[in-house]
Amino acid sequence: MKPSLDDLALLVTIADEGSFTAAAKTLGLPKSTVSRRLADLELLLRTSLFQRSTRALSLTDEGQRIYDMAKPSITAADDAARAIAEREQLVAGRVSLTTTAALGQYLITPHLIKLTAAYPDVQVELRLTERRVNIISDGIDLAVRTGTLDDSDLVARRLCKVKRLLVASPAYLAKAGVPVAPSDLASHNAIVISAALDSWRFDGGWECSMRWTIAAGNMLVAHQLARLHHGIALLPDFMLETDLDLGTLIHLLPEYPMEQADAWIVSSPQRYRSLAVQTVLNYLAGAKSGVSVGRH
Structure with missing residues (x-):
């Protein structure tokens, strides 16, 4: 008999939380139930998964091996469940977006008017500046930029060519x-x-x-x-x-075209974005396809 996904999720949660008490709170179960289910899993696998002491709880070598194999699947399942649940809800929330004054005035604003008409519960907070903002440290959701992207850890989506x-x-x-x-x-x-x-x-x-x-x-x-x-x-x-x-x-000098560059919409590398952020990103990327964008 093989362990179920719920059994493996229990193992991962206990290891991540570091105690039966914390795991029980996260799972919404009595501590006794968590202990019993772990004992059943160890019996099923015929191995000890945790080393227990009065002060600490740590994975055994075999527990660590199973944890390393199970963790990616549990994370993916959690992300999928959360994404499905969120898509069944209303698209709502505040999204911060930074770009230059010219891009904001000429390109972004007209599209945002249409977007917020389609999604009235989405709020877009524009932060217009000529400074290249670090969106991760400043906690900004999206940025529209042109030219070379210096922040290699950002997720970038190409919008169009600069002219x-x-x-x-x-x-x-x-x-x-x-x-x-x-x-x-x-x-x-x-x-x-x-x-x-x-x-x-x-x-x-x-x-x-x-x-x-x-x-x-x-x-x-x-x-x-x-x-x-x-x-x-x-x-x-x-x-x-x-x-x-x-x-x-x-x-x-129309016969001597100027150097062009790419325009991008960029976001932080976090694995999971809110539905509101993803909606704004997708809307702008679709609306600006084929539009020329000026350089920062």
């Missing part, structure tokens, strides 16, 4: 001239996001170090500076549709 354009206002170009090749950019005033991002790369690897007077801090301010004729900006195309249609900004 960025060089743009400037007609008034600026009338004064400073229209660049006809990447090498012409060196003589122009650039609008950079930060001092560290003063080198712009083209598809194929060609790189140009830009001269600048104002580091905008974020893409929204860089966009405004370009519209105020301050210089040439490198911006994601999702911010530029109206400007390009109206001629407020001009797309420069």
Whole structure:
């Protein structure tokens, strides 16, 4: 006769809790029942599973071997049962999501309006910042990022390709001239996001170090500076549709595409996510498929 999954779960719980009393509380059983069921399991297996003393309870060598084999199956069964039970419940809860101000305004917010209409008991707390937040230490559920992912321990889901354009206002170009090749950019005033991002790369690897007077801090301010004729900006195309249609900004060097990158939605590596977090993640990943996203 083989031990049942419940028998093995009893063994795992006693070992994890470290005492019969704690295991009984976790299982919702009398301590005497836990002791009796363990004795029955040891009789069935014809081996001692625990070494007992007045101060400690520890697995025997054979108990440890069985524990190591049983633990993954018990954990998987618990996760499956919890996931099934949660999916039968209402999708509800608060989800924290961090990204930049521009991504939040132009891309994330419109999708969140639709999401919360479909799931009215989900609350999404946006945390907009240009800083690369450590979502694990800061306790944040999700982040939308672009470019290289430095946090190797995060779980990342690819959203789309980044597409960025060089743009400037007609008034600026009338004064400073229209660049006809990447090498012409060196003589122009650039609008950079930060001092560290003063080198712009083209598809194929060609790189140009830009001269600048104002580091905008974020893409929204860089966009405004370009519209105020301050210089040439490198911006994601999702911010530029109206400007390009109206001629407020001009797309420069279209025959020299800028280097692209991937956009990601990332989460912590925890094995189990709440249904609300998983719902927001899946919704954004599906809604943003094929959309261009600007770089942090």
